[in-house]
Amino acid sequence: MKIAHLDLFSGISGDMTLGALLDAGLPLRDLKRALSALPLTGYSLRVHSVMKGAIAATRFEVRVSDHGHHHTPLRAILKLLRKSRLPTPVREAAERVFVALGRAEGKIHAVDPMDVEFHEVGSVDSIVDIVGVCAGLHLLEVERVTCGPVPVGRGEIRGDHGSIPSPGPATMELLRGFPIASIDSDCELVTPTGAAILSALARPGGFPQMRLDAVGTGAGTADFARPNVLRVFLGSAAPAEESDLVWEIRTNLDNVSGELVGYVSEKLFAAGALDVWTESIQMKKSRPGVGLAVLVPPDRRESVESILMEQTPTLGLRRVLMERTKLDRREERVATPWGNVRIKIGLRAGRPIKRAPEYEDVKAIADRHGVPFARVWEASIFASECPKAQNR
Numbered sequence: 529m530k531i532a533h534l535d536l537f538s539g540i541s542g543d544m545t546l547g548a549l550l551d552a553g554l555p556l557r558d559l560k561r562a563l564s565a566l567p568l569t570g571y572s573l574r575v576h577s578v579m580k581g582a583i584a585a586t587r588f589e590v591r592v593s594d595h596g597h598h599h600t601p602l603r604a605i606l607k608l609l610r611k612s613r614l615p616t617p618v619r620e621a622a623e624r625v626f627v628a629l630g631r632a633e634g635k636i637h638a639v640d641p642m643d644v645e646f647h648e649v650g651s652v653d654s655i656v657d658i659v660g661v662c663a664g665l666h667l668l669e670v671e672r673v674t675c676g677p678v679p680v681g682r683g684e685i686r687g688d689h690g691s692i693p694s695p696g697p698a699t700m701e702l703l704r705g706f707p708i709a710s711i712d713s714d715c716e717l718v719t720p721t722g723a724a725i726l727s728a729l730a731r732p733g734g735f736p737q738m739r740l741d742a743v744g745t746g747a748g749t750a751d752f753a754r755p756n757v758l759r760v761f762l763g764s765a766a767p768a769e770e771s772d773l774v775w776e777i778r779t780n781l782d783n784v785s786g787e788l789v790g791y792v793s794e795k796l797f798a799a800g801a802l803d804v805w806t807e808s809i810q811m812k813k814s815r816p817g818v819g820l821a822v823l824v825p826p827d828r829r830e831s832v833e834s835i836l837m838e839q840t841p842t843l844g845l846r847r848v849l850m851e852r853t854k855l856d857r858r859e860e861r862v863a864t865p866w867g868n869v870r871i872k873i874g875l876r877a878g879r880p881i882k883r884a885p886e887y888e889d890v891k892a893i894a895d896r897h898g899v900p901f902a903r904v905w906e907a908s909i910f911a912s913e914c915p916k917a918q919n920r
Contacts, residue, residue, distance in 0.1 A: 531738045532665060534675040534730060535759040539717025542657025543588045544746040545725060548760040549664040550575055551586035552744025562663035563656060565613035571652050578747050581755035585747035588660075590653035602630040603642050605655065614659070621662035624728040629720060632701040632727075654721050661725055668762065673730040678706050678723075681713040696720060702727040715750050737773065738763035774802065775829045775849055779842040780809060782817040789818055792839050799835055800828035855882065862911035866897045869908040883912050 534540065534548075550556060556575055563573075570593040578587045605626050609619050634640060665673065680695045680703075694716050695703075702723035711717060740763045748756035781789070793804045807819035820840070824832045829847070836845055855874035862871055869889040874882035885908035894901040 529671045529765040530669045531736050531763055531765055532668070532670045532673045533736055533738075533761040533763075534673065534726075535761065536675055536678055536718075537759060538711075538748060538752075538754055538756045539679055539681075539719075540675075540722035540726065540758055541719040541748060542654060542661060542721040542725065543590070544748045544756075544758040545722065545760070546657060546660045546664060547575075547586040547588040547746025548744040548758050549661070549668065549746070550588060550744065551746060552668075552742040552760050552762050554664045554668055554744075558667050559660060559664060562614070562618065562667065563660060565615075566655070566659060567608060567611055568652055568655065571656060573656075580747050580751070580757050583745060583755045583757055585745040585755075585757045587747040590656045592652045600651070600655075601642075602626060608655075609659075614663070615666060618659070618662045618666045621665070621729060622659045625658050625662065625724045628702060628728045629698070629724040632698040632720075632724070635701055636697045657721055658725065662729075665729070670762070672736075672765075674733050674736050675706075675726060675730045676732075676734065677709040678703055678726065678732075679709045679711040679717050681711055681715050681717045699723040706732045711754075713752055713754075715752050715756075735761075736763075736765070738765050772854065773826060773849060773851055775824050775826060775847050777822045777824060777829070777832060777836070777845055777847045779820050779836055779840065779845050780811060780817055781820055781840055781842060782811050782815050784818055784841060788840070789820065792820070792835065795835050795839060796822055796824075796832055799831040800824060801832055860912065862908060864893070864904060864907045864911055866893045866899055866904065866907075869893065869904070869911075871908060871912045873912070883909055885909065885912075 532549075534545070546559075550559070556573075560573065572591045574587075574589040574591060576587055578585055606623060609622055609626075612619060614622070630642065680700075682694060684691050684694055694714075695718055696716070698720050699718050700723075702720070703718070703726065706726060738761075740761060742762040744760045744762070746758045746760070748758070750756050789806060793806075796804050801822050801824050803823040805821050807821070809817045809819045811817040820836070822832055822836070826849075833845055833847075836842060855876055856878075858873050858875065860871050860873060861868050870886040872884045872886065873880050874884075885905055890901060890904045890908060893899065894904050
């Protein structure tokens, strides 16, 4: 799966997003070909490099003739999109963006969304920006868009409605559900177009787990204290069977009994620990001690730390977030001469490469039938690797 993560360092607008996508490798000729499917005239595109502070970025501009700026109702924009030759995924994505914007504007102005007449957003350049972003994501084969916290400024915005507070009311309506970060700036950091793109196409959250393929930086039009740029990170989602993130939590224990360590280990596994292990260590003043380590998924970390703090003599913990490579797993049940045994199978790219009988099943059969443990284990492996042989 291809992912695009938006780093909203200085907010977002339609032209900043397109600049970032072009900087990340979207061919301009392909974008122009896609936009030619729109029944729109009277505009031209300009793409060039600029410096925003100390950062080089790509500036995307739509140059419109005088008759290109006008008030456009939502129903007219949707009709224009349906008359276009845009690929269905691009058209549907653009419709979602405009409908989200229409609903927000309709709520703010107390009118039916279909009767909303867009002003700045209804002009040709904004239509090109929105359709261009949707087409760009489609051309780059992006299947998921994510973003970090959305920075918002303060002050006022002057437009066709006169002076309104910044962030704009429609912008904030569109950003419902997104984490917001306050920035000490009097500029409009998030435009209605940018907010609509986030609302319709993106999911809020942290940086996604992926293999990074490209980075693009798009430039905004304003200049202020921080570089006015938007970055996009393009990559492929790492297969779940190959990689994930885990916490390794460690603590050193002295003056602790083996019974307590065993009890705490059981509690840790019950709380969701993936693995628990101990090491014999020598602590200060040459005292023997126990090093206790736990591997735990991110969503179980707090539970595991509570157990360690409450159930052991430790006064502190050390933790490291690390990425691990692992095999996909599945379980099957095989027949042996003494009964069925569950087998854990490790797969890479769908191909089985490791097999291990379930310890408790092998132990129960060995005890019940008085058969050596190793013999039951080997029979289980053979039955899993050669399923036809057991039926002869």
